[in-house]
Amino acid sequence: MPGVVSTVPDFGIAILAGGSSLRMGTPKHLLTNPDGIPMYLSQLMMLHNTFPDAKHLCIMVQNESQRATISIPRDIDACVLSQETLGREVGQTGPATAVFSASTFDRTCHWLIVPCDYPLLAGSELRHLCIKYRDPVTCFRNGNGETEPLVAIWNPEALSHIDIRTMRTRDDLSVLIERLAGTKISPVYDHSLFNTNTKEDWDDAMQLLLQSRINHLPDQSSDYDV
Numbered sequence: 001m002p003g004v005v006s007t008v009p010d011f012g013i014a015i016l017a018g019g020s021s022l023r024m025g026t027p028k029h030l031l032t033n034p035d036g037i038p039m040y041l042s043q044l045m046m047l048h049n050t051f052p053d054a055k056h057l058c059i060m061v062q063n064e065s066q067r068a069t070i071s072i073p074r075d076i077d078a079c080v081l082s083q084e085t086l087g088r089e090v091g092q093t094g095p096a097t098a099v100f101s102a103s104t105f106d107r108t109c110h111w112l113i114v115p116c117d118y119p120l121l122a123g124s125e126l127r128h129l130c131i132k133y134r135d136p137v138t139c140f141r142n143g144n145g146e147t148e149p150l151v152a153i154w155n156p157e158a159l160s161h162i163d164i165r166t167m168r169t170r171d172d173l174s175v176l177i178e179r180l181a182g183t184k185i186s187p188v189y190d191h192s193l194f195n196t197n198t199k200e201d202w203d204d205a206m207q208l209l210l211q212s213r214i215n216h217l218p219d220q221s222s223d224y225d226v
Contacts, residue, residue: 008133010109012056014102015043017116029116039116048076050123055109060098094168103159115150117196119205125192137182142193149173
């Protein structure tokens, strides 16, 4: 889609994978959609097709041992990054560390952050985020009015304010967005921000995905043909 990526200069994408997934009971990024495709690969394909001119396309895992769980197709130019390797504080984990680690890979570009536990987040929704982007950080606001700092675009200045010694959680990032007077927008489709934390959540999301296909609503699979 010409012009969309250019609204965010020096644009990199980081897919957050490899979290602890304690409530899910299994790594979220390895859960499969109705077509049998792992979540991380589904998102990778969607983002590759939605933003073909992105400067970077990366999958962020928690540590080096999780690299073995990721397989990147030969026709997609992407890389796997480790929080453990890139973070300044080895052993620190959590959402803030993951976002910060992307910035250490390239401190000059803006970063679009996409977590693996939003299986209904489509390319059309992320294009909407790019169009609405304003410095220094723009994120979604969910139906409850809560900030979604992990579905966001951060510029280098905003990322420089992340201190992983004191910031670790999603809430810490939300507080930072407030302090930076970041822009918060509503999604086009309410179901886009369906966050899956348990197996029951995942099953519900897959039912919604199947229903969206039946009703011809936007979903990840429809964006593969962009």
